[in-house]
Amino acid sequence: MAEYLIKNGFVFDPVLGIKGDVADIAIKDGKIVETSAVKNPKVVDASGKTVMAGGVDVHAHVAGPKVNIGRNFRPEDKLFTYKPKSGIERMQGGFSVPTTLRTGYNYARMGYTTVMEAAMPPLYARHTHEEMRDTPILDQGAYPVFGNNWFVLEYLKNHEIENTAAYIAWLLRATKGYAVKVVNPGGTEAWGWGLNCENVNDPVPYFDITPAQIVKGLIEANEYLGLPHSMHVHANNLGNPGNYTTTLDTFKLSEGIKPNSKFGRDQVMHHTHVQFHSYGGDNWGNMESKAKDIMDYVNSHDNITIDMGQVTLDETTTMTADGPFEHHLTELNHLKWANADVELETGSGVVPYVYSPSIKVCAIQWCIGLELGLLSKDPMRTFISTDHPNAGPFIRYPRVIKWLMSQEAREQQLDAFKHKDKVIDATNLAGIDREIDLYEIAQMTRAGPAKALGLAHMYGGLAPGLEGDVVVYDFNPNEPYAPDDIEKAFQNAEYLFKTGVQIINDREIVSNGNKRTLWVNAKVNENPQVMRDVKEKFLRYYTVTLNNYEVTGHYLSNPYVIEVDATQ
């Protein structure tokens, strides 16, 4: 394989602790190596530019059935956005729900090289893997959803952690999944009865269990197995005024639990798109930011990580396994709605949404997301996300970075809001003058997410031995710049390397890379009870047999297995 030497760039790397010093980075045989280890490298001149490791996205909806529902039922999202084939790039289209090809290309353009699909319905794991297979360049993994799964509800009702863990191990293997995802625990199952679970103690109909028991039990099972990533939760009561108390109650379920993982993470709970979960007030008229209360908790509890779920003020497509929430949303905005029930496992909904700067609530949501980032005392535990495409499309990450890095950019946006004064009254943002620096951005977009995923041995830094994922942005932090220069630079990487392969040269995509799919193979003691339960449920309830369920063979073209041994 070719050797590369990226010379004289301003390097920002939390793993090596380099804060913008000029340094050289060498790549050989797909990995980062000492500069002395390359003999005859191709030299990339990065002088006057910013060098970082490839970006890692801990939470985005980029593949699978609900993403595809979004594509299918929003032809208008593709209107005038098609781009014909050019060079190595194949035809692509779509804005908030782009085609798989555009997903790969646009992440690469932003310097991202690893992206996790945040919610995979196990029954449709094959579809999810087919889409990931067709997404070029990126290393990907997918989180199967567990929070409304009948097996989990039945085991955890009696606090059967060992059985839950055995089932998780089985399902991760069957679906080639990466982590334990929980969406509106119990609430999506309750939606089958036309109900919801709005706080952690709301009982789930029929199953006689509460969201608190589900979340706590799944954390314990996750740590029993010692999985690379922690339990990854989207709590109950998303998007409702006053929901911050539910969020704090959910956080508290992690108290007293220590991580048990050889993969180097410190958290036992990742709470996603926290912006949607940080609302005060009791109606849309008096809704206000509670980001301060939320971040006070996160800052003082080391065993939690979060991502922002930043609203980008775009027209987008919301999609979640939180079925009742999407129904709630379509009642609010009267736009089209799709709903799906996934047998014993989960459900989902999809609704288009326009985050308008003229609507007070949307502007408050925008402020809350940024407050989470700016009030964070530990950027290694607070990650940039837009919950793509729910709060906005991922192609806006460079804009989110601009807002975090520039108070001037935030003030410009605040001034542009129709209800500026009311928005300022309901939020803390106007009083925050912090400007996140590039080192912290590297923590929030690379080193932090990689560590939380248990993938710090592969991604997130530039230390020798890590994957050769390196990006060069045309941005000189030592020269004066306008806020928009940040966005432009992060939108259009000058050079990008993925596992040692040059993907972008001079802002042009030159390779479709060697995309891999990460999954976790957790070995557990034989558990005849769980295997009998699986067999029986498939016979009695599932519409498919086990043979038509597992993800094998051509569904998984370039797998990368992470082995976990939980036999005891």
Add this chain to the structure above:
Amino acid sequence: METVTLTIKNQPNLYLEADNITPDAFAGKKANEIADLYVYVGREQYRLGDFFEVSGNAGATPEETKIVVNGDLSRVKYIGMKMTGGEVVVNGNADMYVGAWMQGGKLTVNGNVDAFAGTGMKGGAIVINGNAGNYLGAAYRGDWRGMQGGKITVTGNAGSDLGTFMNGGEIVVGGDVDVHVATHAEGGKIIIKGNAKSRLGGQMVEGEIYVLGDIDVMMPGFAYREDVDVDMDGIKGRFALYEGDLGERHRKRKGQLIYAKLYQQIRA
């Protein structure tokens, strides 16, 4: 005003996507530059001049530019798409998406047009001296933002799905219309001087439909309210007023629910 005349000389094997035939794209260009504008046939790009004889230069701005297109244009799509001003006259039958997303100016077709004319129209005027196809003044597939403003006049008949998701503006049809009128509409006005078939105002929230002729089947979601006198734009007479769609959500004004209105002329 400067006039550019396009006369079709070669028919495309497939369909010609000619969204560059607008005063906006032509403005400030000479005949030879206009001939160099791109068109698509399938995925292949060609020059406008490969299919059209171009004569005359455009004005400096769209407002100062008039385009006359002559010949059989039944394989030419998107004429006048997104135009903001000036004038386009089509002498012949045109294919789909004539005047789609139009924002201003005037577009006249002396002939028939196929489906999706005036899709998502925001302003300006379209006059079709002939028949219109389906989805006249409707929304693009999937979109909830149909016709927002402007006026479409058809002297002949119109097809099905007229004014789907209409939010504003006006459509006048001189002849008859096929099924589905103003489905999902939340505003605007549709006048049908001939007969209508069925499914008028399905899931309609607000807006007005006037029918001077017969309606084969009235939607069950529309309820008769009263007879009223109408005197508007040269239409004068006694009309039966129906309100609906009762199965759809409706906003309130001063405590009163606001319905979509359907007026049918009562003939003595």
